[in-house]
Structures are given as structure tokens and as C-alpha cells.
Amino acid sequence: MSGLRVAIVGTGFMGAVHARSAAVNGARLVGVIGSTPLKGRAAAQRFGAERGFDSLEEALRHGVDVVHVCTPNATHARFARTALAAGVPVVCEKPLATDMGTAAELASLAADRDLATAVPFVYRYYASVREARARLARPGHRAPWLLHGSYLQDWLASPEATDWRVDAADGGATRAFGDIGVHWCDLAEFVTGQRITRIDARFARAFATRPGPDGAARPVATEDGAVVLLETDAGAVGSLVVSQASAGYKNALTFSFDGPDSSYAFRQEQPESLWIGGRDAHEVLVRDPGRGGAPVGRSAALPAGHPQGYYECFADFVADAHAAVRGEAVDGMPDFDAGLRAACIAEAVVASARDGGWVEVPTAADGHRVPAPVAVQ
Numbered sequence: 001m002s003g004l005r006v007a008i009v010g011t012g013f014m015g016a017v018h019a020r021s022a023a024v025n026g027a028r029l030v031g032v033i034g035s036t037p038l039k040g041r042a043a044a045q046r047f048g049a050e051r052g053f054d055s056l057e058e059a060l061r062h063g064v065d066v067v068h069v070c071t072p073n074a075t076h077a078r079f080a081r082t083a084l085a086a087g088v089p090v091v092c093e094k095p096l097a098t099d100m101g102t103a104a105e106l107a108s109l110a111a112d113r114d115l116a117t118a119v120p121f122v123y124r125y126y127a128s129v130r131e132a133r134a135r136l137a138r139p140g141h142r143a144p145w146l147l148h149g150s151y152l153q154d155w156l157a158s159p160e161a162t163d164w165r166v167d168a169a170d171g172g173a174t175r176a177f178g179d180i181g182v183h184w185c186d187l188a189e190f191v192t193g194q195r196i197t198r199i200d201a202r203f204a205r206a207f208a209t210r211p212g213p214d215g216a217a218r219p220v221a222t223e224d225g226a227v228v229l230l231e232t233d234a235g236a237v238g239s240l241v242v243s244q245a246s247a248g249y250k251n252a253l254t255f256s257f258d259g260p261d262s263s264y265a266f267r268q269e270q271p272e273s274l275w276i277g278g279r280d281a282h283e284v285l286v287r288d289p290g291r292g293g294a295p296v297g298r299s300a301a302l303p304a305g306h307p308q309g310y311y312e313c314f315a316d317f318v319a320d321a322h323a324a325v326r327g328e329a330v331d332g333m334p335d336f337d338a339g340l341r342a343a344c345i346a347e348a349v350v351a352s353a354r355d356g357g358w359v360e361v362p363t364a365a366d367g368h369r370v371p372a373p374v375a376v377q
């Protein structure tokens with residue numbers, strides 16, 4: 001049980017998910033900060049927190065052990081910086097920042113102060129994902145050479161649909177890729193252990209306008225979808241299709257990582273099983289903590305046939321994040337370096353979509369200083 005004093009910034013979808021996950025882990029929900037004091041107090045009641053705070057600064061003066069940042073993308077850096085500067089660990093929603101330089105600055109700040117950090121690349125917490133990763137890491141397993149998949153949604157598949165994410169000032173220069181494509185890339189690197197080195201991306205829009213905050217139609221500057229070709233440091237090639245305007249697809253994150261020995265396929269909407277393709281026969285492994293050889297994952301709390309879903313994964317992620325805050329070592333928890341990595345990949349995707357052609361993904365190998373993306377001749 002965590003026992004940590006938690007403050008949550010942000011009162012929407014993810015604020016509620018973080019609050020629930022913190023409570024499940026025995027944390028003390030000390031308070032909530034909203035976009036106005038009134039919203040913070042109302043959400044505190046809704047989330048079962050002790051009180052609303054008027055600002056993050058007030059919460060930090062009150063005393064908290066960890067801050068969870070669950071606000072629109074462009075505000076993440078300000079809240080994360082404030083908490084870290086006060087010596088408080090941070091769980092910050094993705095994207096860590098809307099540009100690579102700021103993400104690097106935050107990762108450096110946390111590292112310099114030796115503060116625990118986390119970024120919810122939550123799909124790492126499915127048992128099937130962990131199983132694929134463990135199998136690919138076995139000695140002698142030949143590496144996948146073809147990485148492919150997609151992440152498709154339809155919640156923006158109407159010209160009337162809109163959100164703060166549509167406006168680059170709130171969401172960042174990339175919307176569909178920055179919002180969901182980064183999850184896929186995180187999984188590709190986490191599961192295969194390979195690093196994406198080069199990107200060739202194209203952006204597309206389903207609608208030229210969407211309603212602005214006043215309801216009037218406004219030109220849309222961010223992408224509804226992206227097609228991304230990629231290469232990795234192990235010589236693999238890959239392709240990813242991302243969309244938030246594909247009718248009928250709700251949260252369809254799928255990958256297949258294919259090699260000469262085996263191919264590993266995962267579907268987020270049917271996460272209990274992992275398909276393993278073989279040359280002579282296929283296997284479908286079903287999560288079962290009670291049976292040796294079946295995927296178990298980070299948490300063995302639920303018996304087979306009681307599906308592990310997004311909420312369970314999120315609670316396991318927060319358990320790991322809070323363990324890190326207490327100074328414990330945790331395997332496979334996405335931290336600010338993972339957030340920085342995603343920001344580097346997003347920067348290359350944006351540069352390629354803007355300028356055309358292949359772009360090198362900047363690396364954070366040189367401390368946390370990251371060079372600008374370089375177009376490949």
C-alpha cells in the first residue's frame with residue numbers, strides 16, 4: 001500500500017483515472033487542483049479527496065509526497081517544473097512536454113535532484129505485452145525485423161467533434177501522433193528493445209475546420225491521422241498508421257513484431273491473449289496467473305477469465321510509480337526518460353511531416369541534451 005500523500009492537477013478523464021488508481025493503491029488523496037478553485041473543490045468531492053487547492057503552490061505548501069499532472073498537454077511542463085523545483089516527485093501525463101527541449105529540461109531537472117518520475121505509457125502493463133517482451137529477450141531469440149501496426153480511434157470522426165487537443169497551442173504541434181502514436185512507439189521500443197532511429201511521416205486531416213471554443217468553425221492545423229515509416233537501430237523496418245477519425249475504431253491499438261522465429265501480435269481491445277505466429281503452428285497464449293507458461297504480467301491479482309483491463313493496468317502503473325517514489329527499484333516503469341524519448345520521436349515525426357523525407361530521431365544519449373532533428377539527404 002502506497003500511503004503517499006497525493007495531489008492531482010486536472011479534473012477530467014485522466015484526473016479521475018489517476019485518483020482512482022492512487023486510492024486503489026492506498027494513497028492518501030490530499031487534494032485536487034482544477035482550472036478554477038471551484039472546479040478543484042468539486043472534483044475533490046467527486047474523487048474522494050480531502051480538499052480542493054486553489055493552486056499547485058498551495059498544495060506543495062500543505063505538504064504532498066507526489067504530484068500527478070493530468071491537464072492539457074501545454075500545461076504539463078509548468079506544473080512538473082513547479083513540483084520538481086519544490087523537491088517533489090511527479091507523475092506526469094504524456095506528452096511530458098509539447099517540445100523536445102522542454103522534455104529534456106524536465107528530465108534533467110528530475111535527474112539532477114534525484115527525484116522519482118513517471119509517465120503513464122500504461123499499455124506496458126498488459127500481461128500480453130510483458131510476455132512478448134520477455135520472450136523476445138530470451139537468449140538466442142532472433143530479433144524481429146518487421147514492426148507494424150496501428151492505433152485507430154473515431155472520437156473525432158465528425159466535423160462537429162472538437163477538443164482542446166485540436167488547437168496546437170494546447171495540444172502541441174502533433175495531435176493524433178502526439179496523443180496516441182507515441183503509445184505505439186513506446187510499446188515498439190519497450191517490447192523489442194530496439195530504438196527507432198529514422199522516421200518518414202505524413203500527416204492528413206479528415207476535416208479542414210472544426211468548431212472553436214465559441215462554436216464557430218475554425219481551420220484545423222493539427223493532423224487527424226498519420227502514416228509513419230520507421231527504421232530501428234537493429235536494422236528493422238516498420239510502419240504505423242494512426243487516426244482519431246476512423247469510423248468504428250474505438251481504441252484499436254494493435255502491433256505485430258515479426259521475426260524469422262516468431263511473430264508477436266497484440267490487440268489492446270482483446271488484451272487477454274497474445275498471438276504468437278510460428279512457421280508450422282500458431283499459439284494463442286491466454287493470461288493465467290494460475291498456470292505456468294501463461295502470460296502473468298506485472299500484477300497477478302486477477303485469475304484467468306476475469307479480464308485485466310485499462311483500470312487494472314493503470315493501478316499497476318501507479319503502484320510502480322509510487323514504489324519508485326519510496327525509493328524502490330521497479331522494472332519496466334516508464335519515467336521521464338521515456339517521456340523524453342517520446343518527445344524526441346514526436347519531434348522527428350513533425351519535422352518529417354512538415355519537410356518531407358526521412359528524419360533522424362534525435363537521441364538523449366548525450367546527457368539530456370538533445371540535438372535538433374536532422375533531415376537525411
Ligand SMILES: NC(=O)c1ccc[n+]([C@@H]2O[C@H](COP(=O)([O-])OP(=O)(O)OC[C@H]3O[C@@H](n4cnc5c(N)ncnc54)[C@H](O)[C@@H]3O)[C@@H](O)[C@H]2O)c1
Nearest residue numbers: 010011012013014015034035070071072073093094095120
Ligand atoms: N496515459 C493515457 O492513457 C492517457 C489517456 C488519455 C489522456 N491522457 C493525457 O492526459 C492529459 C489530460 O487528458 P484528459 O483526457 O484527462 O483531458 P480532459 O479534457 O478530460 O481533462 C483535462 C482537465 O484539465 C483541466 N485543466 C485545464 N487547464 C488547467 C489548469 N491550468 N490547471 C488545472 N487544471 C486544468 C480541465 O478543466 C480538465 O478538467 C492529456 O495530457 C492527455 O494526453 C493520457
